[in-house]
Amino acid sequence: MKLKSRICAAPYLVWMVAFIVAPLLMVVYFAFTDGSGHFTWTNLSGLSQYAPVFVRSILLAAIATVICLVLAYPLSFMLSRLRASKQRIMLMLVMLPMWMNFLLRTYAWMTMLEKNGLINRFFGLFGIGPFNMINTQGAVVLGMVYNYLPYMILPLYTIMVKIDDSLIEAAEDLGAGMFYKVTKVLLPLSLPGITTGITMVFVPSISTFIISRMLGGGGNLLIGDLIELQFLGNSYNYNLGSAMSLVLMVVVLLCMSLTNQLDSETKEGGVF
Amino acid sequence: MRKPSALGRVYMVLIFSFMYVPIAVMAFFSFNASKSRSVFTGFTLSWYKNLFRDEMILSALGISLIIALVASVIATVLGTMASIGIHSMHKATRSVIMNISYMPVINPEIITGVSMMLLFVVAKTWMGGKIFGIPTLMIAHITFCVPYVIFNVSPKLRQMDVRMWEAALDLGCTPTQAFFKVVLPEIMPAVLSSFLICLTYSIDDFIISYFTSGTVQTLPIAIYSMTRKKVSPEINALSTIMFVVILSIILLINARDSRKPKAESLRN
Amino acid sequence: MENTIVALKDIVVDFDGEAVLTGLSLDIHDKEFVTLLGPSGCGKTTTLRVIGGFLEPKSGNVFFGGKDITHLPPYKRQVNTVFQKYALFPHLNVYENVAFGLRLRKVDEKELKTRVLEMLEMVGLHGFERRDPTTLSGGQQQRVAIARALVNHPKVLLLDEPLGALDLKLRKEMQTELKRIQQSLDITFIYVTHDQEEALTMSDTVVVMRGGQIQQIGTPVDIYNEPKNAYVADFIGESNILSGVMQRDFSVEFAGQEFTCVDKGFPKRALVDVVVRPEDIQVVPAIQGKLSGVVKNVIFKGVHYEIIVEQAGTLWKIHSTQSQRPGEIIGMNIGPDDIHIMNKMEG
Numbered sequence: 001m002k003l004k005s006r007i008c009a010a011p012y013l014v015w016m017v018a019f020i021v022a023p024l025l026m027v028v029y030f031a032f033t034d035g036s037g038h039f040t041w042t043n044l045s046g047l048s049q050y051a052p053v054f055v056r057s058i059l060l061a062a063i064a065t066v067i068c069l070v071l072a073y074p075l076s077f078m079l080s081r082l083r084a085s086k087q088r089i090m091l092m093l094v095m096l097p098m099w100m101n102f103l104l105r106t107y108a109w110m111t112m113l114e115k116n117g118l119i120n121r122f123f124g125l126f127g128i129g130p131f132n133m134i135n136t137q138g139a140v141v142l143g144m145v146y147n148y149l150p151y152m153i154l155p156l157y158t159i160m161v162k163i164d165d166s167l168i169e170a171a172e173d174l175g176a177g178m179f180y181k182v183t184k185v186l187l188p189l190s191l192p193g194i195t196t197g198i199t200m201v202f203v204p205s206i207s208t209f210i211i212s213r214m215l216g217g218g219g220n221l222l223i224g225d226l227i228e229l230q231f232l233g234n235s236y237n238y239n240l241g242s243a244m245s246l247v248l249m250v251v252v253l254l255c256m257s258l259t260n261q262l263d264s265e266t267k268e269g270g271v272f
Numbered sequence: 273m274r275k276p277s278a279l280g281r282v283y284m285v286l287i288f289s290f291m292y293v294p295i296a297v298m299a300f301f302s303f304n305a306s307k308s309r310s311v312f313t314g315f316t317l318s319w320y321k322n323l324f325r326d327e328m329i330l331s332a333l334g335i336s337l338i339i340a341l342v343a344s345v346i347a348t349v350l351g352t353m354a355s356i357g358i359h360s361m362h363k364a365t366r367s368v369i370m371n372i373s374y375m376p377v378i379n380p381e382i383i384t385g386v387s388m389m390l391l392f393v394v395a396k397t398w399m400g401g402k403i404f405g406i407p408t409l410m411i412a413h414i415t416f417c418v419p420y421v422i423f424n425v426s427p428k429l430r431q432m433d434v435r436m437w438e439a440a441l442d443l444g445c446t447p448t449q450a451f452f453k454v455v456l457p458e459i460m461p462a463v464l465s466s467f468l469i470c471l472t473y474s475i476d477d478f479i480i481s482y483f484t485s486g487t488v489q490t491l492p493i494a495i496y497s498m499t500r501k502k503v504s505p506e507i508n509a510l511s512t513i514m515f516v517v518i519l520s521i522i523l524l525i526n527a528r529d530s531r532k533p534k535a536e537s538l539r540n
Numbered sequence: 541m542e543n544t545i546v547a548l549k550d551i552v553v554d555f556d557g558e559a560v561l562t563g564l565s566l567d568i569h570d571k572e573f574v575t576l577l578g579p580s581g582c583g584k585t586t587t588l589r590v591i592g593g594f595l596e597p598k599s600g601n602v603f604f605g606g607k608d609i610t611h612l613p614p615y616k617r618q619v620n621t622v623f624q625k626y627a628l629f630p631h632l633n634v635y636e637n638v639a640f641g642l643r644l645r646k647v648d649e650k651e652l653k654t655r656v657l658e659m660l661e662m663v664g665l666h667g668f669e670r671r672d673p674t675t676l677s678g679g680q681q682q683r684v685a686i687a688r689a690l691v692n693h694p695k696v697l698l699l700d701e702p703l704g705a706l707d708l709k710l711r712k713e714m715q716t717e718l719k720r721i722q723q724s725l726d727i728t729f730i731y732v733t734h735d736q737e738e739a740l741t742m743s744d745t746v747v748v749m750r751g752g753q754i755q756q757i758g759t760p761v762d763i764y765n766e767p768k769n770a771y772v773a774d775f776i777g778e779s780n781i782l783s784g785v786m787q788r789d790f791s792v793e794f795a796g797q798e799f800t801c802v803d804k805g806f807p808k809r810a811l812v813d814v815v816v817r818p819e820d821i822q823v824v825p826a827i828q829g830k831l832s833g834v835v836k837n838v839i840f841k842g843v844h845y846e847i848i849v850e851q852a853g854t855l856w857k858i859h860s861t862q863s864q865r866p867g868e869i870i871g872m873n874i875g876p877d878d879i880h881i882m883n884k885m886e887g
Contacts, residue, residue, distance in 0.1 A: 005447070009357020012350050012418065013369070019415040020375055023387030030390060075287050078280050092522055097291050099518045101492060103478060104511040107499045108294035111301075118297060121311075149291065199378075207380030210478070214499065224382050231386055231483065238390065245386050252380060435627035438594050441614040442621045443641035443692065453640075457631040 030242035043243035061205035064144035076156035135217030143211035152197035159193030302508035332494035343413035344470035351421025385483035404486025417470040428462035545570040551600035578749035620689035635669035784814040803881040818859040820878035829871015
């Protein structure tokens with residue numbers, strides 16, 4: 001009986017090897033070979049000239065992640081303390097923008113941040129500006145925050161809902177003021193949510209190319225832009241692109257294991 | 273449960289405004305008589321009419337829907353079968369498979385897209401001919417959807433009482449019969465919700481499709497080219513329509529969910 | 541001699557390297573209510589599952605009506621099971637749950653309906669056909685499970701601690717029900733439980749198990765009155781177990797005194813286990829007792845008082861309808877018939 005049911009997984013296993021494992025192996029292969037298939041380190045060593053781009057990507061993604069965390073934390077807490085019926089509506093409101101196509105959401109900011117865009121016109125009413133907002137690093141961070149804020153709110157909310165009021169009241173009872181309540185009770189208990197949220201914001205932020213293209217102009221390239229250029233853009237160098245992808249994967253893995261260290265609890269795979 | 277303070281309420285309003293103002297602005301300007309994105313000159317529905325006549329958008333929508341449906345069905349079947357098989361495996365094998373399956377979920381989308389593109393490029397040089405397009409899109413979509421099915425159905429399988437399966441056998445079912453008569457009905461909610469998740473992720477996918485579509489356009493890809501070239505408020509109209517559709521679906525689901533408990537109490 | 545309907549020969553079962561059954565052989569007689577009795581981990585459920593076909597033994601054979609069914613899957617055996625947690629199908633109503641097995645065998649619709657309704661009537665669930673099983677109480681669910689199994693007219697019904705989750709009163713009612721059903725249907729019931737009182741109440745034959753081995757097989761009366769070893773004696777009913785020495789036939793020394801008993805055939809001066817039931821000890825004034833001790837504790841048990849007495853370093857348990865006062869010194873007498881001698885247990 002057992003044998004028969006194990007066979008059910010066979011089609012998927014074939015698929016998995018062909019379309020998950022093999023492609024990743026391709027990336028490794030291309031990263032370490034040159035155009036004619038010979039082994040080479042030049043792809044990886046050639047990346048050093050792009051170091052500024054890597055640094056910029058990590059920096060901007062980190063800033064965006066921190067901003068998301070700071071913004072989402074109080075919000076998630078407040079949401080978790082609402083009445084149950086209100087919570088459902090609020091959750092819906094949080095998730096609704098997530099369902100909107102992310103290109104359109106980014107495009108919306110593009111139109112608003114332009115020199116003649118809505119925001120500048122608004123400032124113009126008071127005689128201020130116009131400010132140069134689009135095609136800046138700030139615009140890119142704004143785009144990241146806007147697009148990924150819900151991905152920070154949801155995991156935090158999920159964890160905070162499980163933190164019973166009685167825990168906070170117990171802390172109050174024992175004499176804890178706001179500072180201690182947050183640092184000694186709330187923060188440690190919400191840590192799993194924080195690490196999940198960080199992962200869910202940082203990973204897409206560091207690898208985006210849409211946001212940097214639409215809101216950063218050509219002058220604020222991120223890793224994602226570079227990779228895209230190698231594969232579908234003008235640069236057309238699969239080997240270099242694969243090397244970049246490999247480095248990106250390593251960076252992401254490093255960051256994820258760092259955040260997992262923060263959260264020593266073991267988590268089940270998946271956030272669903 | 274505590275009511276939020278006044279400051280808290282202001283904060284919430286601010287954050288939600290931040291999230292919705294761009295959407296509202298897009299909607300507002302979808303009715304703009306002129307093409308300006310900042311000055312409202314007059315009310316018109318012409319952009320909506322243009323949208324429904326726009327060949328590119330309509331065909332892209334069609335392709336997105338077809339791929340989403342087919343890919344979701346295949347992914348759901350593949351993933352459900354995989355969950356069953358994985359369920360009976362040794363812990364060691366199971367965790368290896370689960371970890372590999374987790375990769376398309378946790379990897380940046382650009383990596384998944386690029387890696388599949390490389391695979392297809394290599395395959396193309398071996399097999400020759402044109403493969404980029406619907407076939408590659410289909411494969412890519414199935415690939416990133418199946419993990420969600422597995423991660424949704426597997427827990428349901430684990431929760432299921434093993435004795436129910438045994439009871440079915442005890443009463444005369446062959447293993448296959450037992451699966452269809454007892455196991456499948458039990459995991460059906462998870463299977464259905466996985467199917468919906470697949471549909472959603474497939475319709476909405478841009479990055480992975482971008483690298484695996486060749487010259488074919490899915491709706492998000494069409495939207496991308498709109499943002500690059502045309503400056504027409506058609507895009508605003510499209511955005512507003514999509515928002516309304518999504519809002520309706522979510523409201524429908526919520527209405528159905530809140531009615532369910534009443535239905536169950538009526539049954540008794 | 542009854543017919544043997546199920547026979548197990550030298551069944552060996554391993555779980556993750558640990559031996560659960562180490563060569564178990566057992567004959568089950570047709571139309572009997574047989575109970576496998578023992579503590580958790582003794583292998584009774586494992587044995588049941590081997591009979592049901594859910595577990596293939598590492599070695600050994602299972603026979604049904606003389607035929608070897610060792611490798612036959614459960615859906616081909618004429619055996620049905622009532623599971624501990626009922627395992628009802630939540631997506632089907634009561635009627636469909638009960639009809640499940642009949643539908644598989646493509647029984648004619650009219651006959652199916654008759655049999656299902658009849659069975660529901662028999663278990664006292666008339667009118668429950670359309671109910672959702674998840675809304676039923678534990679006792680009701682249990683009866684659906686029983687109906688679902690019995691409607692298929694199995695030759696043997698396996699029951700895996702079916703009454704464990706029910707409250708005491710309901711459990712006792714169901715025990716009587718099950719016995720009645722078994723007798724009226726005239727089929728074999730193989731019942732698994734750790735509750736010795738339950739076993740004694742319902743069974744024709746009790747099989748006491750421990751550590752994968754059978755300790756004793758017999759009728760409830762036999763097992764209660766003539767436990768083969770200290771383990772069985774301790775498991776069935778309450779006992780006082782002491783070490784003793786057989787001085788000679790019909791005479792045993794324990795608790796510092798010599799007693800007349802009814803056992804013989806032991807080697808001279810053999811070390812033995814002596815078992816005395818708490819209800820068999822007579823409480824008398826201290827001077828009149830062969831043994832005397834101090835009352836340490838008295839617990840009211842409703843039906844009787846449980847009196848704990850310390851006598852020369854041994855703690856005795858006495859069941860009596862008379863209470864005693866803690867701290868008092870009382871005398872204890874034991875008649876020869878009430879002294880059970882058995883060989884010393886190993887291990």
